[in-house]
Every structure is written in structure tokens, then in C-alpha cells.
Amino acid sequence: MNKKDNLKRLLAPKSLAFIGGRSMAQSARRCLESGFNGEVWLVNPKYPSLEGMDCIASTFQLPKAPDAVFIGTNRALCLEAVKELAQIGAGGVICYASGFAEAGEAGSALQQELLQSAGDMALLGPNCYGLLNYLHSAALWPVAHGGKAVEQGVAVLTQSGNFAYNLSMSERSLPIAYMASVGNQAQLGFAELMEALLDEPKVTAIGLHLEGLRDVAAFARAAFKALEKGVPIIALKTGVSPIGAELALSHTSSLAGSDALYDALFTRLGVIRVDTPSRFIETLKVAASGQKIKGTRLLALACSGGDAGLIADGAYRHQLALPALSQAQKSALQQVLPDYANIANPLDFTTAIWGDQPALEQMLNSALPAETDAALLVLDYPSEQSGERYMCDLLLDCYCQALKRHGKNGFIACNLPEFLPESARERLHAAGIPALQGLDDALFAWASLARYSSTAEMLLTQGEAALPPLPPAPINGRGKAALDEWQSKQALKAFGLPLPQARLCTPERAASAAAELGYPLALKVVSADLPHKTEAGGVALNLDNEAELQSALQRMQQSLAEKAPNVPFEQILLERMAEAPLAELIIGVKREEGFALALVIGSGGILVELLKDSLSLLLPTTDAAIERALLNLRIAPLLLGFRGRAAADMPQLIAAIRAIADYACTHAGNLLELDVNPLLVTATGAVAVDALIRLAD
Structure with a gap:
């Protein structure tokens, strides 16, 4: 079998083998106890049995080639086992051992040997915790885990085994279909796993916890596949500080650090970026619900004025609209709510009807027909000792039934994560309604998925996402030469850049x-x-x-x-001298070796580094993406005709920027950096009054 077929065997195994000692016996037993219905073998030459499981002395004595194998030995025995498994035709292996590429030059040589020994087998690791597969109850994992079997769910890929372990143990009721700790990514990395997981219809979204990407072009292909399939990707990217780069002559490098280029990559491909683990989980929970979320208009329901105020502020922060209730709705709500209820959106329906099922149903039937795209109910459960949880359960049931009755999307959120118990979360998720923990994280998560559909449609239509990014090759050891201003301008003029x-x-x-x-x-x-x-x-x-x-x-x-x-x-x-401009822009190109070539568009002139108003586009790009970046700058009003002034000639401005992008793509092999600063924008076009180019020989 080829690697692609063997990866499928690893992800949907019918037989498992664990190689190692007592901990591996415990891992094998956990698979059996959790419901794995295939064959499970334990390989250990020293003992006849461990933890009540019979041991097989050698991989060559296995009854047949296993689909998936977890190797929990030291690196020397791991290498030997991989060679043997490749000989018998195993599907895929997970190498837990450390001491490979992360350990220096000698370890890198061993990792290369490991990769060659694997041949056509799928190889995850080394130096990784492994793979949790809750669709098939196959936990190829060295320690305990907290997940459980699901019919469908999200896939989480992480560079941190501890993050994966903690996520499996979290009390958030996130339905996880797969969770992989990728380790050193000797063979299988984010891109390869994403490609395979996107062929599994039971995977509703993919979550990425990453420090960096080893192959940006491969990641872009996989992310574009996700965009076409409508499978959201949620990324928690760590390491936001700029990487130290070689001494730069231009302003561009200070504007576009490495993290800005990750933003550009994610924006290009519709990847939803989050900045905290809690937002990572809550956004994945929304994606896991299966609701087709479109639009950002929200009806919000709460039983206190304080909650209503928090909702209003949070909706404003996350750009969710709260449309006013109609007069008919207000009149209907006045029939069931007390005089002191604040009948608005957000609606404070008070605790006066708490526990009154007919009143709750009447309130919901009056509020839900609002001209909104979804509904939010803020529901905080008291402690179990209070004896009042049954009233929360009643409201929860009434809300779920009302959403179904009115054909409306919706979710529930609590103010603090601990205010929504597991029993409520599980009931909601069984009904396809996200149970979100923490109000602000909930609003962020819903807003992100509410914009996903329109963003994906726009990206697919404009075509930028389909273009593979240019990965600049290393230029170590090559000489570097700066062109003077005249030479720089003449080089760009040949591509159509207007000059004085x-x-x-x-x-x-x-x-x-x-x-x-x-x-x-x-x-x-x-x-x-x-x-x-x-x-x-x-x-x-x-x-x-x-x-x-x-x-x-x-x-x-x-x-x-x-x-x-x-x-x-x-x-x-x-x-x-050029005429007085409407605005000044900087247009630059940043080279990030091993990552991408990026076009930087920002506010220019002498305030370029003070304002730091810029956006990056990976190259190649499109005119539509250039226009979108221009309109997302803080100085965009100056381009559109601020306070009655003339507007910029956008087609001519875009053409000028396109000339710079075309030059960069043509010279991607040796372009180190490029600045056009300023590019003066006028009502009739644009003109470059200064330029700098630095090339490798």
C-alpha cells in the first residue's frame, strides 16, 4: 500500500499493536475498555503477560500486520521496531521516543534513518504523545485521557502533547473526533493530517495549536481544501513576537514581523485565529454543533439587567448586531412580563416567570420571531446544593424546543465557565446547540463562525486562496546588493509603476x-x-x-x-514635484525564508513606523485582495473621499500596487526587500516618489 492508504489505516484502524512495557499494556487495556472492537496486541519479548494481557515476543510473530502501532520504547528500540513493522506491512506507527531531531545533529541523523526505515508506512512523531481517535475508540496514547467516544466531532492537531492531554481532560464537553500530537513531524505534519481528516465526513472542524509551519505551501493546499468543503479551521498560534531578521534597510520589515505573515496566511485562507485556549475550545464547540450559521444579527435573552449590559458591550466588541424588537413583539412581551422588565434587545425577561413553563414558552414565542440570524440565552446554573437547578433545566428545555419550533439557530452561554454543568452541556450538544462557557468567549466564538460562511464565499470567489504562496528559498552565502533610487525606480517602471x-x-x-x-x-x-x-x-x-x-x-x-x-x-x-496627495502609502515586500514572500500595504511617508497601519498579503495575490487590504487600513477614509474631498482612482492605485507585486513575483529568487515609500495617491492615480530594492547576487 502507498502512504495515503496507510494513513487511512492509521486513522480508521481495525487492529492495534502496542510495543513496550507496563505503560503500553495499560494503554492497550484502555482501548479495550473504551470500546475498540478490533484486535489489540501487546508486543514485549521479556514477559509472557503484562497487566493481564498476553505478550507477543516479536513483531514478526503478530497474527497479521496491524493497522496502527504505538511504539513506547527508547529511540534505539523504536528504530528497530519501525524497520520490522515496515517489513510486515503495518499501516502506520506512532513513535513516542525522544532524542531525535530535537536533540541536535546526531538526533537529526537518527530521525532521517527512522524516516527511511518507515518506507510507505504512515509515521507520526517522533517525540510525540500520539493519536486519540474517539470515532473508533482507538487511543494510541501513553497515558490516561479524558475523552469519550463520539459519532462526530472536531479534530485537534497540536505541537504540544501536554496541551492535548489537558484538552482531553477539560470540563468543556468539546466533542473530539481526533486529537494528534504531531511532535517532530518527521513525515506527518499539519498539512498531511489535515488533508486526510478532511476526507472524513464526521470531522466537523479542525483545530490547530501550533508554534510554526514547516511547509507553508502544503498547509495552504490543505486549508484551501477545507475552505472548499466548508470545514472551518480554528488556529491558536503561539509565538507572536517578531522573529529577529537580518539587518534590514527598509521600513517594511519593521511593519511585517513573522506573526503578521501568519495573520496574512490565515486571512487568505479563511482560517479563524484565536488568542487563548478558552476561545480555541469555545469556537470549536460552535463549529462542532453542525449549525449553518450565517449573519451576525443576534437576539439576546437574559434574566437580569446586568447580564443584558454585558451582552450589549460584548456584542459591540465582537461586531454582532442587536436589532430592535418590533412593536408587535414588544406588545406581546408586555402581556407576559412584569412592568419592570426591560423589553428591548438584549431582553431582560427577569426572574418573575422563572419556573413558569407556560410563561416561558409565551415569552420565547414572542421574542424568537425577531428579524435576527440567531438567538442567545444567557443561563447561569446555581450550585447543586441550592435545589434550584430544575428551573434552569426547564428554561433550557423550553429554549431548545422554541428554537426548533421557530427554525432558528441559537446557543446558550454562561457568564463564568463553571456556571454550566456537564449535564446541561451534554443535553444541549445532543440537541445540536452549543453550550458555551464564558460570555465574552462565547460571543467571540459565535461572531467568528457567523462571519465564516460569507468570508469563505468571498475568498473562493476572488480566487486568492487558490494561489499557492511563493516560498522563498534560502540565500545563505550569496552576496547582497542594494540598488540606488534611480535603478530601483527604473526596475519597477518596467512593470508599470508610475513615476514622476x-x-x-x-x-x-x-x-x-x-x-x-x-x-x-x-x-x-x-x-x-x-x-x-x-x-x-x-x-x-x-x-x-x-x-x-x-x-x-x-x-x-x-x-x-x-x-x-x-x-x-x-x-x-x-x-x-507631484501634486498634493490625498494620502501617502508605503508598499513593500518582505522576504521570510521558509515561509513566504509578502506584499506590505500601509500608511506611508515619514510617519510610517509611528502609525504602523499596515496589512500584509502573501504573494502572488489578486487585485481584489489588494483593494480589500486598502479598504481595511485606518486611512481608508482618505482614499474614499474624506469630508467632501476627492476620492482616489482605485483602479489606477491598484494597478500601481500590482506592478510592485509583479516585480516581486518575477524576482522572487533573489529579492531581499523592497520599499516604495511614499506612493502618493491622487484623484487621478498614484506616483512613486521614492523606492529601494535590495537583491541577492
């Missing part, structure tokens, strides 16, 4: 060149050794006549002699 009228000349030829161009003019020194000219006095603007030009030349020569004595004053650039 200009002349390159010597200081001695400045007067005649200026006469040819006409005033007013900008004067700049030209040198690849002076990328930031302004600080050294290498720029003079708004020169209206020859006298001003000659005076500026003299000042520039003196300033350079003082501040940049190594820069010869031999070439200058004269440019016609």
Missing part, C-alpha cells in the same frame, strides 16, 4: 536638466550606500528656480560631507 518626470545627472548638469524638466523640482543625491537620504540632508523639495536649486546643491554637498562622508556627491536625481 525625472532626470539623472551630475551636480554640474543640474541647471540644464532642471530647465528641461521645469520647476518646481525635488533634488536628491543618488547612491546605493545611502538608502535613507533625508537624515543625511540628501533631499531638497519644492525648488522653484535655478537660484534655489544652486543653493540646495551647495547645502547638500556640505551636509553629506559632514553626515555621510563616505558617500560621493557624484549623481543627483531631479524630479518634478
Whole structure:
């Protein structure tokens, strides 16, 4: 069998083998006790039995080739076992042992040997906790776990075995179909597992807890497959601080750290990014419900004014709309609620009807027909000792039935995670209604999935998600050369970037060149050794006549002699001054080796690093994605005609940015960095008044 078929065997096994000692016997027994209905074998040459299980002395003595094997031995025995299992045709193996690539050069060599020994077997690890498979009750796992069998659920892939262990033990009622600790990813990584899991219709969403990706292009292919299938991917990405990069000449690298490029990757592919473990779980719970969530209009129900206020604030934070109730609804609610009830959205229906089933049903039947996309009920259970939980159970049942009766999406949330007991969570999930723990996390989770459908549709229509990102190859050992401003501009002009009228000349030829161009003019020194000219006095603007030009030349020569004595004053650039812009942009390209080439679009000019108003797009990209990025900048109102001013010519502006992107894609093999700053935006187009390119030889 090939690797793809063997991966299917690993993920849907009919036979299991565990290789190792007492802990492996315990793992094998847990599979049998949890309901695995296939064959389970324990391999150990030293003992006839362990933990009440008979041992088989050698892998060669197994009755047949197992579909999935957990190897819980040291790395030397692990290598030997992998070779033997490959010989007998096992489906897939999980290598628990450490001491491979994470242990340095010698370990890396052993890991390569391990990979070669596996051949066509599927290999997870090494240095990983393994695979929890709750669809088939197959726990290829070294220790206890807290999950249970499910008919369908989410798949969670993580680089941390401890995170997976804790998640399985959490009291959140997250229906987990698969959970894999990927370890060193010698063969199977995020992309390969995602591809396979997306072929399993019982997987409703995929959660990723990751530090980094080893193969961005492969991940993009898998994520695009998920987008096409409508399977949400929720990512908890750690390590948000920028990676230290090589010394950069441009502003772009300071604007687009590595984490910004992960944001760009996730945005391009519709991946929902979360920032805490609790939001990770709650968002997965919404995705696991199977509800087809569309739209962000919410009807919110609570039994206290305090809760209603918290809902209103949270909905505002997470961009959920709370449409007003109709007059007919208000009149109907006034018939069942007391005078002091606040009849609005959010609705404070008070505790006056608590425990009154007819009144609760009348209230719900009056409120649910609202012109909203979904309903939220905030329900906090008291302690069991209070004796009042039965009233919460009644409200829960009335709410579930009312949602079904009115054909409405909905969810329940509690203010604090511990206020929704397991019995309530399980009843809700059995009815396909997310039981969310923590009000703000719940609103975040619902809002994220409410926007997912429209985002996915837009991304599929615009086509950017289908384009594989360009992964820049390493350039270690190659020389690096910066182009001067004139060379940089001419290189970009060949791809269609608009430039001011200009002349390159010597200081001695400045007067005649200026006469040819006409005033007013900008004067700049030209040198690849002076990328930031302004600080050294290498720029003079708004020169209206020859006298001003000659005076500026003299000042520039003196300033350079003082501040940049190594820069010869031999070439200058004269440019016609551009008209006053509507806005200034920076357009740059950042190279992140092993990750992607990214186009950075942001607020430009001298405030570029102060404002840090920028977005990144992985290359190649589309015109639609460029426009979307422009309109998501904080300065977007300036482009659209702020306070009666003219609006930018968006097609011409996009074409100018497209020229820069096209140059970068064409020179992806040796482009180190690129800045166009500023790109002046006018009502008739755009013009690049400064540019910097640095290339590898």
C-alpha cells in the first residue's frame, strides 16, 4: 500500500499493536475498555503477560500486520521496531521516543534513518504523545485521557502533547473526533493530517495549536481544501513576537514581523485565529454543533439587567448586531412580563416567570420571531446544593424546543465557565446547540463562525486562496546588493509603476536638466550606500528656480560631507514635484525564508513606523485582495473621499500596487526587500516618489 492508504489505516484502524512495557499494556487495556472492537496486541519479548494481557515476543510473530502501532520504547528500540513493522506491512506507527531531531545533529541523523526505515508506512512523531481517535475508540496514547467516544466531532492537531492531554481532560464537553500530537513531524505534519481528516465526513472542524509551519505551501493546499468543503479551521498560534531578521534597510520589515505573515496566511485562507485556549475550545464547540450559521444579527435573552449590559458591550466588541424588537413583539412581551422588565434587545425577561413553563414558552414565542440570524440565552446554573437547578433545566428545555419550533439557530452561554454543568452541556450538544462557557468567549466564538460562511464565499470567489504562496528559498552565502533610487525606480517602471518626470545627472548638469524638466523640482543625491537620504540632508523639495536649486546643491554637498562622508556627491536625481496627495502609502515586500514572500500595504511617508497601519498579503495575490487590504487600513477614509474631498482612482492605485507585486513575483529568487515609500495617491492615480530594492547576487 502507498502512504495515503496507510494513513487511512492509521486513522480508521481495525487492529492495534502496542510495543513496550507496563505503560503500553495499560494503554492497550484502555482501548479495550473504551470500546475498540478490533484486535489489540501487546508486543514485549521479556514477559509472557503484562497487566493481564498476553505478550507477543516479536513483531514478526503478530497474527497479521496491524493497522496502527504505538511504539513506547527508547529511540534505539523504536528504530528497530519501525524497520520490522515496515517489513510486515503495518499501516502506520506512532513513535513516542525522544532524542531525535530535537536533540541536535546526531538526533537529526537518527530521525532521517527512522524516516527511511518507515518506507510507505504512515509515521507520526517522533517525540510525540500520539493519536486519540474517539470515532473508533482507538487511543494510541501513553497515558490516561479524558475523552469519550463520539459519532462526530472536531479534530485537534497540536505541537504540544501536554496541551492535548489537558484538552482531553477539560470540563468543556468539546466533542473530539481526533486529537494528534504531531511532535517532530518527521513525515506527518499539519498539512498531511489535515488533508486526510478532511476526507472524513464526521470531522466537523479542525483545530490547530501550533508554534510554526514547516511547509507553508502544503498547509495552504490543505486549508484551501477545507475552505472548499466548508470545514472551518480554528488556529491558536503561539509565538507572536517578531522573529529577529537580518539587518534590514527598509521600513517594511519593521511593519511585517513573522506573526503578521501568519495573520496574512490565515486571512487568505479563511482560517479563524484565536488568542487563548478558552476561545480555541469555545469556537470549536460552535463549529462542532453542525449549525449553518450565517449573519451576525443576534437576539439576546437574559434574566437580569446586568447580564443584558454585558451582552450589549460584548456584542459591540465582537461586531454582532442587536436589532430592535418590533412593536408587535414588544406588545406581546408586555402581556407576559412584569412592568419592570426591560423589553428591548438584549431582553431582560427577569426572574418573575422563572419556573413558569407556560410563561416561558409565551415569552420565547414572542421574542424568537425577531428579524435576527440567531438567538442567545444567557443561563447561569446555581450550585447543586441550592435545589434550584430544575428551573434552569426547564428554561433550557423550553429554549431548545422554541428554537426548533421557530427554525432558528441559537446557543446558550454562561457568564463564568463553571456556571454550566456537564449535564446541561451534554443535553444541549445532543440537541445540536452549543453550550458555551464564558460570555465574552462565547460571543467571540459565535461572531467568528457567523462571519465564516460569507468570508469563505468571498475568498473562493476572488480566487486568492487558490494561489499557492511563493516560498522563498534560502540565500545563505550569496552576496547582497542594494540598488540606488534611480535603478530601483527604473526596475519597477518596467512593470508599470508610475513615476514622476525625472532626470539623472551630475551636480554640474543640474541647471540644464532642471530647465528641461521645469520647476518646481525635488533634488536628491543618488547612491546605493545611502538608502535613507533625508537624515543625511540628501533631499531638497519644492525648488522653484535655478537660484534655489544652486543653493540646495551647495547645502547638500556640505551636509553629506559632514553626515555621510563616505558617500560621493557624484549623481543627483531631479524630479518634478507631484501634486498634493490625498494620502501617502508605503508598499513593500518582505522576504521570510521558509515561509513566504509578502506584499506590505500601509500608511506611508515619514510617519510610517509611528502609525504602523499596515496589512500584509502573501504573494502572488489578486487585485481584489489588494483593494480589500486598502479598504481595511485606518486611512481608508482618505482614499474614499474624506469630508467632501476627492476620492482616489482605485483602479489606477491598484494597478500601481500590482506592478510592485509583479516585480516581486518575477524576482522572487533573489529579492531581499523592497520599499516604495511614499506612493502618493491622487484623484487621478498614484506616483512613486521614492523606492529601494535590495537583491541577492
